[in-house]
Amino acid sequence: MPADTTPLTPSTTTLDWIARLIGVDTTSRDSNLPLIDVVADEIRANGVEPTLIPNAEGTKANLLATFPAADGSTTGGIVLSGHTDVVPVDGQRWSSDPFTSEVRGDRLYGRGACDMKSFVGAVVAKLPQLAAEPLREPVHLAFSYDEEVGCVGVIPLVDEIVRRGLRPRACIVGEPTSMRVIRGHKSITLIRVAFHGLAAHSSLTPQGVNAIEHAAQLVRFVRSTADRFRADGPFDEFFDVPFTTATVNEISGGIAVNTVPAECALSFEFRSVAGVDVDEMIDVFRTEVRRIETEMQAENPGARVEMSVAASTPGLDTAPDAEVIRHVTKWGGEESPAKVTYGTEAGLFQRAGIPTVVCGPGDIAQAHTADEFVELDQIARCEALLDNLVDDLRS
Numbered sequence: 001m002p003a004d005t006t007p008l009t010p011s012t013t014t015l016d017w018i019a020r021l022i023g024v025d026t027t028s029r030d031s032n033l034p035l036i037d038v039v040a041d042e043i044r045a046n047g048v049e050p051t052l053i054p055n056a057e058g059t060k061a062n063l064l065a066t067f068p069a070a071d072g073s074t075t076g077g078i079v080l081s082g083h084t085d086v087v088p089v090d091g092q093r094w095s096s097d098p099f100t101s102e103v104r105g106d107r108l109y110g111r112g113a114c115d116m117k118s119f120v121g122a123v124v125a126k127l128p129q130l131a132a133e134p135l136r137e138p139v140h141l142a143f144s145y146d147e148e149v150g151c152v153g154v155i156p157l158v159d160e161i162v163r164r165g166l167r168p169r170a171c172i173v174g175e176p177t178s179m180r181v182i183r184g185h186k187s188i189t190l191i192r193v194a195f196h197g198l199a200a201h202s203s204l205t206p207q208g209v210n211a212i213e214h215a216a217q218l219v220r221f222v223r224s225t226a227d228r229f230r231a232d233g234p235f236d237e238f239f240d241v242p243f244t245t246a247t248v249n250e251i252s253g254g255i256a257v258n259t260v261p262a263e264c265a266l267s268f269e270f271r272s273v274a275g276v277d278v279d280e281m282i283d284v285f286r287t288e289v290r291r292i293e294t295e296m297q298a299e300n301p302g303a304r305v306e307m308s309v310a311a312s313t314p315g316l317d318t319a320p321d322a323e324v325i326r327h328v329t330k331w332g333g334e335e336s337p338a339k340v341t342y343g344t345e346a347g348l349f350q351r352a353g354i355p356t357v358v359c360g361p362g363d364i365a366q367a368h369t370a371d372e373f374v375e376l377d378q379i380a381r382c383e384a385l386l387d388n389l390v391d392d393l394r395s
Contacts, residue, residue: 021038021112021124024038028088040052043063043141046131048066051160062156064141068138069138074138077139082123109371114363115364115372116176122361135394136394138166169323172357176363176374184340185316188313189281193308194263196263205260219248219266225270226245235273241341244270244272247269248268271343314347316350318355320337328385331388344358359385
């Protein structure tokens with residue numbers, strides 16, 4: 001008998017929650033508190049008091065909530081993790097209001113529909129079930145801010161999980177993977193460099209220090225480093241791009257065509273496979289920056305170069321035979337040997353000693369795009385995974 005290929009349909013409750021979350025503009029440059037407040041109220045309505053972990057300015061917050069086991073214990077159990085922020089829609093041409101959820105055909109459209117409010121909405125829709133079932137072990141909700149600007153918000157959230165001694169035995173980060181169980185991704189390191197030279201009239205170039213020309217040396221160094229990784233590795237065949245990459249993605253400088261530029265700033269990133277020591281690579285780039293600075297100061301002692309690590313997110317490298325992979329596959333995640341080149345918060349949970357995988361509804365190709373969407377079948381498959389998880393944890 002042929003397998004049933006009829007697309008699954010998500011529940012009205014889940015679709016309503018996804019629509020509510022999409023309706024709250026949580027672009028990373030703005031506050032996520034209106035969304036956090038809505039979710040916190042729903043958690044309280046189901047008998048659990050969440051913990052909010054604000055940023056230094058009090059404009060954003062993480063949310064941590066534990067639905068305890070039937071015996072009242074809060075240690076062990078499963079973390080369901082998602083970020084609440086989304087990327088901007090500036091300059092994108094949308095066919096509908098990006099902050100109004102809209103179902104067209106077999107797809108749900110809206111900013112965050114794929115990345116990653118469908119997962120968060122599906123989790124929130126299951127709160128009454130989590131509260132009602134006598135659980136054998138707890139379920140922890142971990143919703144963060146500022147993932148899209150370097151996974152900076154989740155750091156104090158993971159620290160709070162460790163501080164409380166919750167010791168979860170597994171974590172699912174619900175980023176879009178088309179419901180594949182992903183066990184690995186690269187680390188991401190973002191570096192900013194500012195070159196401070198000396199302005200002069202372009203007819204008197206020896207009197208100036210050209211910040212753009214010296215920045216260009218670093219651009220070439222980043223490219224040559226990337227070329228070496230591409231040629232020599234180390235390699236990991238489970239990635240689509242099986243080597244460490246490095247690229248300069250932003251640069252600005254100069255004020256006029258006839259003025260030696262005193263200022264130039266650039267940003268570059270490198271995404272590493274597990275065989276590369278991130279700290280060692282940062283030192284390699286810092287050494288080159290210092291070399292360039294010495295050259296600039298030979299032209300004028302007042303010249304200088306400033307380098308800072310703007311963000312550094314660890315990679316994920318869960319063992320292929322890890323228990324968390326077996327469980328999430330049993331609950332409904334699709335078994336896959338693949339690793340992904342994009343970064344998530346999963347590496348931070350793993351670094352804290354929590355076995356972690358990435359598994360969520362939607363295709364990463366739709367993330368950050370105009371007319372971002374998630375297929376309804378993907379949401380329904382996510383619902384089924386959550387149902388199976390709760391069933392498995394029932395006392």
